[in-house]
Amino acid sequence: MSLDFAERVARVEPSATIAISNLSAELEADGVDVVDLSVGEPDFPTPENVVEAGKDAIDAGHTGYAPSNGIPALKEAIVDKLDADGLDHTTDEVIVTPGGKQALYEIFQALIDDGDEVVLLDPAWVSYEAMTRLAGGSISRVDTSDADFRLEPVLDDLAATVSDGTELLVVNSPNNPTGAVYSDAALEGVRDLAVEHDITVISDEIYKEVVYDVSPTSLGALDGMGDRTVTLNGFSKAYSMTGWRLGYFAGPKELVDQAGKLHSHSVTCATNFVQHAGVEALRNTDDAVVEMRDAFHERRDMLVDLFADHGKDVAVPDGAFYMMLPVAEDCEALRASGTGDEPVDQAWCEGAIEDAHVATVPGSAFGTPGLARLSYAASEERLREGVERLAEEGYL
Structure with a gap:
């Protein structure tokens, strides 16, 4: 049987963010320690009072x-x-x-x-x-x-x-x-x-x-x-x-x-x-929101400083928990592997996860080639580890 798919589904590609996340999960399933900076998911638990409210609602028959x-x-x-x-x-x-x-x-x-x-x-x-x-x-x-x-x-x-x-x-x-x-x-x-x-x-x-x-x-x-x-x-x-x-x-x-x-x-x-x-x-949940926001703020400042230490200037975000990192075409790792016809940022992100085991998202997925998106919804320890790995493998 041959399925005849609707034209509308051919208009779109799978989410680049989810694709990178899936690749990260596959590597981790093989025992690889991946610093995953690709997905926009806070690394904090849902506030306990919200969890309890959900449980109470279930118990109340909702x-x-x-x-x-x-x-x-x-x-x-x-x-x-x-x-x-x-x-x-x-x-x-x-x-x-x-x-x-x-x-x-x-x-x-x-x-x-x-x-x-x-x-x-x-x-x-x-x-x-x-x-x-x-x-x-x-x-x-x-x-x-x-x-x-x-x-x-x-x-x-x-x-x-x-x-x-x-x-x-x-x-x-x-x-x-x-x-x-x-x-x-x-x-x-x-x-x-x-x-x-x-x-x-x-x-x-x-x-x-x-x-x-x-x-x-x-x-x-x-x-x-x-x-x-x-x-x-x-x-x-x-x-x-x-x-x-x-x-x-x-x-x-x-x-x-x-x-x-x-x-x-x-x-x-x-x-x-x-x-x-x-x-x-x-x-x-005002207190919990402020606590998470303050942690993201500290991580942002730390990450900006870490990239500056490696000669990378980034636009400093005023909100959310993402940062766009310029990725150079003459990067040592890309010179070694060659980029072919794919955008340099895609090659950079693919190389970063394969060589440094750091997951990021290519900027071309967002309409701006030459950049990579990093999420700092991760602990300070993991963020430092990610930057160190990228530098050691020639991606900074």
Whole structure:
């Protein structure tokens, strides 16, 4: 029997992050000690009070279907959180999803038709491109890499890219993969262009609680953006709840109504008892969030210093827990192996995991060749070990 696959699945490639993670797991299964700096997963346990809230919810019988768009208590907690961020939403403008990716998928499917233009700010998280292609959209890109990943210096490029035909612009601040936090002036520039060309904007704020010495602004809080911004967030990063699979988005009621149809026919609802744990996360975990954020801050500073010791200057992230490392084409290890036709960053990452047993993600997966993304959601000991291995094998 020959299966005839839908054309839409041929439009996308497997996640580069997951592919590297899988390779790392294979090496570890063979007994290799891999320093895995590839996956964006906090290395802290879920806060104990959140775990207990999940257990209590199971014991209380919250194991059946929940209301499709989310349990009232969680939607109310989300609305309160959004209000604290300057966003004015009601509970019927919120959908709770099993993970942030599902939220993103529903937004793209509800808004994008075949050929609709989506504008991405590179480096951009790999799933934005995949979601666009699955929806049949076309992609235009604006590169921030020459501006140290800041958005304000490339606003003219963005203005030259968007038009009245642009359907959607994706803004991710704090950013994955760069850790950049966009300035108020940059966001105001986005606002002006969105209003001028009547563009809907996704504001992906999944890392909003993971910032260092800055206070990020929510795009939807700016004048003129309340009815054209879809704000996406979740619980994986700030509350170390990756495996719980819980996210949400808030936007105009008409979008929530349309996306809610897809939601009800696909996932039905987010897991009931997990939503009760989400209420606890939003209401009672400020201390745990600060503790994790402070640890990431210290690791960031240490990693910047370690790379400087090896002559590597990196753009210092203001948020998230990622860093983009420039990888030189004349690197000793790559001269020895040859890069062939593949991007140098891909060859660098493949060599790094094979030779130094350090897992990273090639920047070309995010639209910016010549860089590698490292996650510092790992202990200081493992980060030091990773840098030492890269240096010893000629990758720095």
